[in-house]
Amino acid sequence: MFLSGLTTNLGALLSTKVLEKWPVIARHDRAAEWLQIWTDLGRAPRTIDAYARGLAEYLEVCDREAVDPLRANRAHLAKYVRELSTRPSKRGTNVVSLDSGAGLANATLQQRLVPVRLFYDFLMEEGLRESNPVGRGRYTPGNRFGGHQRGLVPRLTKLPWIPSDQQWLDVLTVARDEPVRNRVMLALAYDAALRREELCSLRTDDLDPGRRTLRVRAEATKNRLERVVPYSATTGVLLSGYLAHRATISRARGPLFLSESRRNHAQPLTLWTWSKVVRRLALAADLPRFSTHTTRHLCLTDLARMGWELHAIATFAGHRSTESTMQYIHLSGRDLAEKLQRGMDQIHAWRVEKLAMLGPDLVSAGWK
Incomplete structure (x- = not known):
């Protein structure tokens, strides 16, 4: 059986770095199989660890709620997102910035959901599911709200901070x-x-x-x-x-x-x-x-x-x-500054030109 052979492979590739760190993955055969595929494809160790962490956190919530992850629906995923967004940080005041004010930052929420989404993509490819409960923001023809279906978590796009x-x-x-x-x-x-x-x-x-x-x-x-x-x-x-x-x-x-x-x-x-x-x-x-x-x-x-x-x-x-x-x-701000300057130059030139409307005697008086 494939999974029995998989256990041996995992022992060589993942046990010390992943399975021992995230034992919940070992309890879910399909999760271990999915992670092994990414390892065999040569993904970087840090990527594998990030995938394992995100999926392990989700599987732990499934175990606690007695939900079979292979049959989870969007409501179950919504509960998982709510927990992530309200979970107190283990690092407490050492955290530099938290967008949610209590739980994980928006970018971190997106990162946590990536391996869960990829895991359900894998289950769909294997014929074990018909849909992905995580979903992703995408254009939807006929949608009267701008034709765009929101993802599970709204994505906030922020510019990076730089020092003065x-x-x-x-x-x-x-x-x-x-x-x-x-x-x-x-x-x-x-x-x-x-x-x-x-x-x-x-x-x-x-x-x-x-x-x-x-x-x-x-x-x-x-x-x-x-x-x-x-x-x-x-x-x-x-x-x-x-x-x-x-x-x-x-x-x-x-x-x-x-x-x-x-x-x-x-x-x-x-x-x-x-x-x-x-x-x-x-x-x-x-x-x-x-x-x-x-x-x-x-x-x-x-x-x-x-x-x-x-x-x-x-x-x-x-x-x-x-x-x-x-x-x-x-x-x-380069593009905005250039556009503003060009616009101001044009406006200034127009206003100077129109000053001539004050009267032809301005020229003879020395106005230019």
Whole structure:
């Protein structure tokens, strides 16, 4: 039987990292089968963990409510959403922002529902269900309310937060006292608009100091798009100093950023360590909203402000679609500012022209 063989495979691929963390999945054969398929397709471990977490939370609610997930309907999903939107955060006051005021933020709610939706898509493909109770927002011909059917949870689209010039200076002032590794990481994160995983995954052979460029490898990116990006001369000086310092820790080629702690000396720096560094800097600068992704948002917004074309920013950022890039155009206010200026110029010219209606004697009196 397939599921008996599946258990063996899961023991090798998922037990230590997923099934032991989310044992409820092991109690639902179809859920384990679905997760195994995504693992076999080569999805990133973090993606698998996110899928497992979202589905496990849903299955736990089903078990508590005595609902068979294979037969759940939209009403059951609505109860699950209500629980997510009212659930107190385990992190309490350490949470930076909660849109709902009590439970999970809107973006997090959407993330939790993605694996549940995909799970029901799988059940439909297997012929175990005729419909997906999660559904998705879509255009519906004939709908008198604009022809659009709402998804289970309304999607809020917010622009990312970026610091003001003074707030950015406050962060840099605090960072001046940091070790050279942390300073060069902060500089590269901004200069090259790097995501956290891209930054921490850099290797020594990804650098080209002569041309001041670095290669962001496909396997480290969110959408598996490799790119080469430049960094500034200022960052190049910092990087040169760090490379000299790194040689005192390890002369071996490999991961660029190394841990200097006693426990993990000379080991690759982890994502979580970098997150803790940035969090500490943010609190010291009294900017709790500053995160590892803020530098990327700030860089791309600055490029939009400087007049970079949309496709150029998308290439620099490694976006597969320019839809993701458009938020930085909006955030910069570039298009609105240009349109406003053009409009004001036209209005001004029109008003000056009409001043001539005050009388021909204005010209002879020196009015222009």
